[in-house]
Amino acid sequence: MPRVTAATKEATRARILEAGRESFVRCGFAETTTRDIARQAGIAAGTLFNYFTSKEEIVLQLMSEALLARTEKAFLRRRRDGSSLEEDLFLFVSTGLRQLKPLRRFIAPALETNLSPASQDTSGPGPAIRVGHLEFLAGLLSQHGLAEPPTGMQLQMYWVLYTGVLSFWARDESRKQENTLALLDQSIGMFITWLRMESSDPS
Amino acid sequence: MAAKIAELMAALPDAEAELVPGAGTEGELQKILATRAVPINSFHRLSLLGGLQAKVAAAYAFHWIRGWFQDASQRERDLAETQFKLAVRVLDTMGYMRGAVMKLGQVLGNAPDVLPEQLVETMKSLHFQAPPMHFSLCREMVVDELGDEPERVFAEFDEVAFAAASLGQVHRARLKSGEEVAVKIQYPGIGRTIRSDFRALLPALLPNRLSRDWQNLKDQVETIRRQFELETDYLREAESQQRVRRLFRDEDGIVVPKVYLNVSTRRILVMDYLPGVHLDDYLGTHPSQEERNSRATKLVTTASRMLYSGRMLNADWHPGNFLFMPDGRLGLLDFGCVLRHESEEEWGRIRRINRAIVTGEGKLIRNVMIEWSQLEDTPKNEEQIRLYMDFGKWCWRPYYSGGEFDFGDPGYIQEGVKIWKQIARKRYTRSHPTNLLQFRWECGYRMMFYRLGAVLNSMPIVANEMKAAGWDHRG
Numbered sequence: 001m002p003r004v005t006a007a008t009k010e011a012t013r014a015r016i017l018e019a020g021r022e023s024f025v026r027c028g029f030a031e032t033t034t035r036d037i038a039r040q041a042g043i044a045a046g047t048l049f050n051y052f053t054s055k056e057e058i059v060l061q062l063m064s065e066a067l068l069a070r071t072e073k074a075f076l077r078r079r080r081d082g083s084s085l086e087e088d089l090f091l092f093v094s095t096g097l098r099q100l101k102p103l104r105r106f107i108a109p110a111l112e113t114n115l116s117p118a119s120q121d122t123s124g125p126g127p128a129i130r131v132g133h134l135e136f137l138a139g140l141l142s143q144h145g146l147a148e149p150p151t152g153m154q155l156q157m158y159w160v161l162y163t164g165v166l167s168f169w170a171r172d173e174s175r176k177q178e179n180t181l182a183l184l185d186q187s188i189g190m191f192i193t194w195l196r197m198e199s200s201d202p203s
Numbered sequence: 204m205a206a207k208i209a210e211l212m213a214a215l216p217d218a219e220a221e222l223v224p225g226a227g228t229e230g231e232l233q234k235i236l237a238t239r240a241v242p243i244n245s246f247h248r249l250s251l252l253g254g255l256q257a258k259v260a261a262a263y264a265f266h267w268i269r270g271w272f273q274d275a276s277q278r279e280r281d282l283a284e285t286q287f288k289l290a291v292r293v294l295d296t297m298g299y300m301r302g303a304v305m306k307l308g309q310v311l312g313n314a315p316d317v318l319p320e321q322l323v324e325t326m327k328s329l330h331f332q333a334p335p336m337h338f339s340l341c342r343e344m345v346v347d348e349l350g351d352e353p354e355r356v357f358a359e360f361d362e363v364a365f366a367a368a369s370l371g372q373v374h375r376a377r378l379k380s381g382e383e384v385a386v387k388i389q390y391p392g393i394g395r396t397i398r399s400d401f402r403a404l405l406p407a408l409l410p411n412r413l414s415r416d417w418q419n420l421k422d423q424v425e426t427i428r429r430q431f432e433l434e435t436d437y438l439r440e441a442e443s444q445q446r447v448r449r450l451f452r453d454e455d456g457i458v459v460p461k462v463y464l465n466v467s468t469r470r471i472l473v474m475d476y477l478p479g480v481h482l483d484d485y486l487g488t489h490p491s492q493e494e495r496n497s498r499a500t501k502l503v504t505t506a507s508r509m510l511y512s513g514r515m516l517n518a519d520w521h522p523g524n525f526l527f528m529p530d531g532r533l534g535l536l537d538f539g540c541v542l543r544h545e546s547e548e549e550w551g552r553i554r555r556i557n558r559a560i561v562t563g564e565g566k567l568i569r570n571v572m573i574e575w576s577q578l579e580d581t582p583k584n585e586e587q588i589r590l591y592m593d594f595g596k597w598c599w600r601p602y603y604s605g606g607e608f609d610f611g612d613p614g615y616i617q618e619g620v621k622i623w624k625q626i627a628r629k630r631y632t633r634s635h636p637t638n639l640l641q642f643r644w645e646c647g648y649r650m651m652f653y654r655l656g657a658v659l660n661s662m663p664i665v666a667n668e669m670k671a672a673g674w675d676h677r678g
Contacts, residue, residue, distance in 0.1 A: 078352070080338075080362075083338070084337065086337055086339075087337045087339040088339070090337065090339040090343075091342070094339065094343045176348070178344075178347070178391035178470070179392040181340060181347075181391040181392070182391045182392035183392075185336075185340055185391075
């Protein structure tokens with residue numbers, strides 16, 4: 001029996017993710033089964049479960065790749081010197097939406113479960129997305145002169161707003177999802193105003 | 204019940220007191236406005252209860268109602284109270300936002316000496332100093348609409364807007380082909396707020412639902428809603444702008460910026476950048492009477508050429524849409540609310556109105572006002588017809604009176620406001636559905652001449668334009 005190298009494993013994993021993305025786009029999330037994805041990837045149905053526990057996890061992994069590595073790079077490329085915290089935060093989230101765009105139609109279930117503010121997951125791609133995103137947020141806040149790291153409540157508030165924007169966007173039928181841009185602008189304005197009020201409150 | 208009215212009045216801001224706490228100067232006011240984003244959803248607008256614009260709107264309503272109902276009967280005051288509460292609630296809901304309310308503000312901001320000074324100052328600031336979109340939001344709009352980052356679509360793009368208006372804001376840029384342009388970017392989702400505001404307006408109109416004019420009133424509101432929504436389509440505006448541009452030649456000294464359709468969409472409009480200042484700054488240079496009259500002549504030419512040769516009327520006639528260029532030319536901006544009189548039926552109506560304007564004959568004015576107000580098939584109310592005629596005569600006096608007319612006479616403006624108040628007090632709302640937009644133009648047009656202090660015989664200019672369009676100048 002040939003030995004499965006790390007490189008082979010990585011290639012298979014990448015094939016599954018690509019097959020998942022294609023199948024979700026073509027048939028929709030609900031209509032796609034893990035069997036369909038395995039067939040598309042050219043592997044046995046059972047082999048898929050050596051890599052992912054469910055199709056939801058495949059979606060989360062696709063989201064993770066879009067939101068973490070790709071978004072940060074794109075954000076740093078688009079960012080300009082001297083921009084305000086509002087502008088930077090808006091740009092960070094909107095850049096993430098651009099990266100997520102090919103997945104827009106099938107991220108809703110993941111938002112309602114693994115990425116939900118109420119989710120109790122502590123491992124897997126869902127928590128990794130959350131931690132990675134919030135760490136980046138903390139870095140941005142610090143770069144803009146907020147001396148204290150954000151508190152747990154502040155991060156939770158941000159996450160509620162952020163996932164709210166994502167959920168709205170996933171179902172936004174307005175032209176080019178322009179209503180989401182407006183909602184995002186509002187949400188960020190609301191969050192930063194609250195954050196500044198908290199920082200200036202001596203109690 | 205009277206005590207309740209007193210309580211309600213007492214709870215509202217005093218017209219003479221500070222309307223905007225913490226906003227003593229216009230600069231401070233703008234600072235406050237600039238820190239706020241545009242409210243898009245109903246929840247947020249509701250949360251603005253007691254905010255800046257709500258206070259201004261409430262103060263305005265307070266003045267309005269107090270003037271109307273001072274001598275009214277108890278029953279009328281009770282009804283007024285109910286309506287007033289509804290109106291205040293609706294205005295509060297609309298609160299601080301763009302779209303429809305901004306448009307109301309633009310009309311009111313043109314009315315110095317008629318409305319409280321602080322209110323006018325606040326409304327005036329809405330012409331050009333609306334809260335801005337930050338650059339990250341503009342960037343996303345450009346990428347969504349034009350398919351690439353602003354830095355790559357344009358050779359240069361100014362990140363700071365140089366003008367803001369009701370539906371968008373304007374940035375300077377340079378095309379890769381070298382032209383200096385103005386890029387108008389629309390606030391995302393503004394069409395939705397207009398729809399939502401008009402839905403919120405309906406409850407305020409409900410006290411009129413038993414009136415025989417209820418359907419007519421709803422038709423008028425619906426016409427305005429449709430027109431405001433059309434304004435969100437910048438490609439439609441581009442088409443109107445191109446039509447108007449074709450009407451003027453170099454020797455007219457009236458400039459309509461060229462539109463660049465290859466970089467324009469429904470939400471972004473790119474046109475030639477025109478240098479110049481708006482009315483307030485122009486007046487700040489203390490131009491001579493002769494110079495002001497010369498500018499006013501161009502304004503009359505503009506409106507007449509658009510109407511007689513172009514069959515169009517710019518219902519969004521306010522100082523923010525005109526540029527006084529350094530070389531003496533007049534720049535025309537913003538063609539979002541251009542009414543096009545395309546049907547022959549509509550055009551026939553305009554011709555009949557025109558005959559009344561030119562001649563000032565009482566019988567013609569009476570017939571036109573009956574037709575204009577859709578009173579043909581209703582029992583004749585002579586008082587209503589008389590008030591409408593008074594309004595028509597007031598509107599068109601600068602034309603039919605002959606000779607020079609002093610548009611800067613406050614008495615003339617106050618007379619018009621008095622007639623309008625009487626019409627409103629009697630709740631004579633019946634009108635052709637497009638008349639509210641026509642009325643908006645009539646007000647904007649006169650207020651602009653008033654502020655310019657123009658003394659002008661406009662009839663020869665109008666007659667010339669009629670003749671050029673093949674009309675007999677006697678209508």
